[in-house]
Amino acid sequence: MKKYILLRAFYSVITLWLLVTIIFAMVRLTGDPVKMKGDVGADKAYLERIRHDWGLDQPLYRQYTSYIGNLVLGDFGHSFEKSLPVRTIYFERLPNSLKLGFAAFVISMVLGVPLGMLSALRVNTWWDNVGKTIALLGLSMPGFFVGLVLIIVFGVQLHLLPVLGKGSSAFIWSNPSTWVTFWFKDWQYLAMPAFALGWYFAGAMLRITRSGMLDVLGSDYIKLVRLKGVPEQVVIAKHALKNSMIPLLTLAGLNLLIMVNVAVVIEVIFNWPGVGQLLYDGLSNRDFPMVQGVVLMSGVMIVVLNFVIDVLYGYVDPRIRLSR
Amino acid sequence: MRKGIFAVISVLILLLDFTSAKLIAAAASKPTPILSGPLAKLDIKDAVIETARGKPKGKLTIAQHFALDPGWLDPLEHSYVITQQHYDYLVHDALIKPMPQGEFTYSLAEHAEMTADFTKAAFRLRPGLKFHDGHPLTTQDVKWTYENYKGVNFKLFHDKLQRIEIIDDRTIIFHFKEPFVQFLDLYNGGLSGIGWIVPGHYYQKVGRDGFKANPMGAGPYKFVSQEAGVQMVFEAWDEYWRRSPGVKTIVVKGITDLTARMAGLQTGELDLAYGMTGKLLPRLMADRSLRWDRNFTGPWWLLFPGYNEAGSPFHDKRVRQAVSLAINRQFLVKQETQGIGIPWGNWVNQENRDALRGDGKDLPVPEYNPEKAKQLMGQAGFPNGFDFEWYVPFVPYFDMGERILTDLRTVGIRGKLQVLEGPGFRAKMAQGRKGYPGNRTIVQNVGPRPGGAQAEIGVYAVCGGSASFVCEPQIEKLWAKHEASVKPDERDGLIKAIQRILIEEYYFVPIYLNPFVHAVGPRVLPEGDGFHRYWDTLHAPYPWPWEVWEVKE
Numbered sequence A: 001m002k003k004y005i006l007l008r009a010f011y012s013v014i015t016l017w018l019l020v021t022i023i024f025a026m027v028r029l030t031g032d033p034v035k036m037k038g039d040v041g042a043d044k045a046y047l048e049r050i051r052h053d054w055g056l057d058q059p060l061y062r063q064y065t066s067y068i069g070n071l072v073l074g075d076f077g078h079s080f081e082k083s084l085p086v087r088t089i090y091f092e093r094l095p096n097s098l099k100l101g102f103a104a105f106v107i108s109m110v111l112g113v114p115l116g117m118l119s120a121l122r123v124n125t126w127w128d129n130v131g132k133t134i135a136l137l138g139l140s141m142p143g144f145f146v147g148l149v150l151i152i153v154f155g156v157q158l159h160l161l162p163v164l165g166k167g168s169s170a171f172i173w174s175n176p177s178t179w180v181t182f183w184f185k186d187w188q189y190l191a192m193p194a195f196a197l198g199w200y201f202a203g204a205m206l207r208i209t210r211s212g213m214l215d216v217l218g219s220d221y222i223k224l225v226r227l228k229g230v231p232e233q234v235v236i237a238k239h240a241l242k243n244s245m246i247p248l249l250t251l252a253g254l255n256l257l258i259m260v261n262v263a264v265v266i267e268v269i270f271n272w273p274g275v276g277q278l279l280y281d282g283l284s285n286r287d288f289p290m291v292q293g294v295v296l297m298s299g300v301m302i303v304v305l306n307f308v309i310d311v312l313y314g315y316v317d318p319r320i321r322l323s324r
Numbered sequence B: 001m002r003k004g005i006f007a008v009i010s011v012l013i014l015l016l017d018f019t020s021a022k023l024i025a026a027a028a029s030k031p032t033p034i035l036s037g038p039l040a041k042l043d044i045k046d047a048v049i050e051t052a053r054g055k056p057k058g059k060l061t062i063a064q065h066f067a068l069d070p071g072w073l074d075p076l077e078h079s080y081v082i083t084q085q086h087y088d089y090l091v092h093d094a095l096i097k098p099m100p101q102g103e104f105t106y107s108l109a110e111h112a113e114m115t116a117d118f119t120k121a122a123f124r125l126r127p128g129l130k131f132h133d134g135h136p137l138t139t140q141d142v143k144w145t146y147e148n149y150k151g152v153n154f155k156l157f158h159d160k161l162q163r164i165e166i167i168d169d170r171t172i173i174f175h176f177k178e179p180f181v182q183f184l185d186l187y188n189g190g191l192s193g194i195g196w197i198v199p200g201h202y203y204q205k206v207g208r209d210g211f212k213a214n215p216m217g218a219g220p221y222k223f224v225s226q227e228a229g230v231q232m233v234f235e236a237w238d239e240y241w242r243r244s245p246g247v248k249t250i251v252v253k254g255i256t257d258l259t260a261r262m263a264g265l266q267t268g269e270l271d272l273a274y275g276m277t278g279k280l281l282p283r284l285m286a287d288r289s290l291r292w293d294r295n296f297t298g299p300w301w302l303l304f305p306g307y308n309e310a311g312s313p314f315h316d317k318r319v320r321q322a323v324s325l326a327i328n329r330q331f332l333v334k335q336e337t338q339g340i341g342i343p344w345g346n347w348v349n350q351e352n353r354d355a356l357r358g359d360g361k362d363l364p365v366p367e368y369n370p371e372k373a374k375q376l377m378g379q380a381g382f383p384n385g386f387d388f389e390w391y392v393p394f395v396p397y398f399d400m401g402e403r404i405l406t407d408l409r410t411v412g413i414r415g416k417l418q419v420l421e422g423p424g425f426r427a428k429m430a431q432g433r434k435g436y437p438g439n440r441t442i443v444q445n446v447g448p449r450p451g452g453a454q455a456e457i458g459v460y461a462v463c464g465g466s467a468s469f470v471c472e473p474q475i476e477k478l479w480a481k482h483e484a485s486v487k488p489d490e491r492d493g494l495i496k497a498i499q500r501i502l503i504e505e506y507y508f509v510p511i512y513l514n515p516f517v518h519a520v521g522p523r524v525l526p527e528g529d530g531f532h533r534y535w536d537t538l539h540a541p542y543p544w545p546w547e548v549w550e551v552k553e
Helices: A002-028 A033-038 A044-053 A060-072 A086-121 A126-140 A143-157 A178-184 A187-217 A220-227 A232-261 A264-269 A275-284 A288-316 A318-323 B002-029 B084-091 B139-148 B154-160 B183-187 B200-213 B258-267 B281-286 B317-326 B329-337 B370-379 B398-410 B422-430 B452-460 B473-484 B488-504 B528-535
Strands: B059-064 B096-099 B102-106 B109-114 B120-125 B161-166 B171-176 B221-227 B231-236 B249-254 B291-293 B296-303 B386-392 B413-417 B441-446 B508-515 B518-520
Touching: A002 A060, A002 A288, A033 A044, A033 B422, A044 B154, A086 A126, A086 A178, A086 A187, A086 A232, A086 A264, A086 A275, A086 A288, A126 A187, A143 A187, A143 A264, A143 B258, A187 A232, A187 A264, A220 A232, A232 A275, A232 A288, A264 A275, A264 B258, A275 A288, B059 B258, B084 B221, B084 B231, B102 B109, B109 B183, B120 B139, B120 B183, B139 B161, B139 B171, B139 B200, B154 B161, B154 B183, B258 B281, B291 B528, B317 B370, B317 B398, B317 B413, B317 B508, B329 B398, B329 B508, B386 B398, B398 B413, B398 B441, B452 B473, B452 B488, B473 B488, B488 B508
Parallel strands: B059 B249, B386 B413, B386 B441
Antiparallel strands: B096 B102, B109 B120, B120 B171, B161 B171, B221 B231, B231 B249, B291 B518, B296 B441, B296 B508
């Protein structure tokens, strides 16, 4: 098992190194960020000074080696556009993204899973039709559309909810008292963006729960359990639901990562200060260190999650670790 | 008789008294000279100081239309982005800067001089100046800022400087190696960061990153906090020398999405939002709870990269003229700006002192005459028109590009729209003609640039310009003469002559004055139309100075 874990860890490091290298090369294909900073008509000396400050006057291999060297030391570089260390800005934003991502995740699960189960249990009834309609709307109505409708109805017309930002609550790493309060304050700011983000994923959850439940309910062992005369509630709760959850939980984990890292559109519409906006701003302004930093951190989250899942699979199913 | 003589003498004494009193007052108000010898005539307006100090109240929440850069808080690394001045005017202060009363207005300095040969400049600071931490602001800080400045034009400033002489805590003289005619233009707070005085003691203590994260200055507002890219909070500084700021707290948010800014205004979460021109402008105008200011920033204009190559259809002046004649500016203004733009006959920002006006006063408003355009096309050898490669609109004004393309098609000039993203467009523009391969392209631009028409010409319209689109011998001759001249009137005349050539030869085709609409919510005072006064500062795309703003509590 130890060998298996070490091997998975090695693969993870290789994956991250590849990611870092690819993103390092890709951002440099987008053009020269110095020209953007300088704007039209900038004097040469000023541009050269910026180029030097940003290390872009170095040969590419040197830029790469110094980038990797700094990464090893935990330094993501300085943002070209926001003029401060990427690490500082990223970790200032990350709690906001986690808050939005978790809230949207809860909404997607609370809406999607029970409705999916209901659809499967009342298949081809009007309950099922309602469920399928909600799933269809969830998957076909883009988040920005749902977001704008929410803003117009609950913000502009009814004046019930604020439409901009996250409120005054902040997660301050140096202040432990904010570590808990942050998650429970300013829910009114969170409600609309979380719903707009979670809505799409609720549709996906509903679909996968429904199809998973239908598969399980049609399987031989469920038939056998029913033949044994086990009460229907027990059949569903103990035997069907548990087994139908396996693909659902795999998808849920992935969805959560997506909601945390790439909720760009929702963050822009609601001016939510998350890491998605950082990536968007970074791409819009050729902010190489910022794009590299955000992509790397998203990659780290995915790789770590996969690593944990792989290790858990190894524990759960010995055939997997033996086959590798 | 005696009585009569006594009365006459009394009147004479009184008159003499009155005259001498006036003379003494005049002598007292005339500042003591710093430099000797003949001096250049400077037109710097006096600051308006309000002695009755009110109490700041209320909160003003502003939506900037892009993500906020903490780097804007550091004048030492001043960029070309004009938005940086938004923050200069909040936290910092300059020796002289544009204010509502004039492009050059005394601020930290109460007196300035320049020798007639432009080799020395001197300033006297106001008494009792200090930074937000109470540390006195002296000529040492002015010197430190100059010496440590690394922003735009820093090399020019350092290359020209011979030495800095500090006479006392309030008097400073810059000695230049050669005539530095542009010094005051460039040192003015409206053009670069070097004139905005940074507290050397604090900068050295907290370092470069520390200063950007927690800046300090001598401006009307103290920095309180920021979330990089998202929000900055400023608090009124009661001890600001000119007056007490009207608003207690100013919060600036970076909100890129127009719909979000509009919603924020409508819900009352925002009091002032920038960049409201666009598809939501009719909604803004229809909302009775909101008010807006046209805020003209500069004219739209077309350029023809590669026009001077023989193979280009735009090589012929008649074709360029046909382009101008084909554009229905009135219709464009109605469609794009709900009729608040103004068709304009020059490509340089109308507020510049050396700009020719394009409303018929100096240059005619361009004519709309598609029939004449077709005739000119026929005379130029294109009776059936021609296809050109790309029409490149300024990002994100793609609708406007489509409308202009439609106008051009009606006279036989057929092209396709090339949609670029913002960075791509700016990078291409920064290269000038070299940014556009081939010679059959039309580029649409709007470029309000501080520094007047001379700065615009120096960038776009001379062979050596960093983004040169025009390279013509007759312009080069005038430009060389301008660069060699130390006579302000002569320089002004030469710049105007170049503008006239550029327009009359259709090297550039102006379209209309662009309103960069700003909107305010109901909390902003004064109620009614009086709020337009916040946009009175010349060349200001944003409504500074901030200390004059007032809101309801």
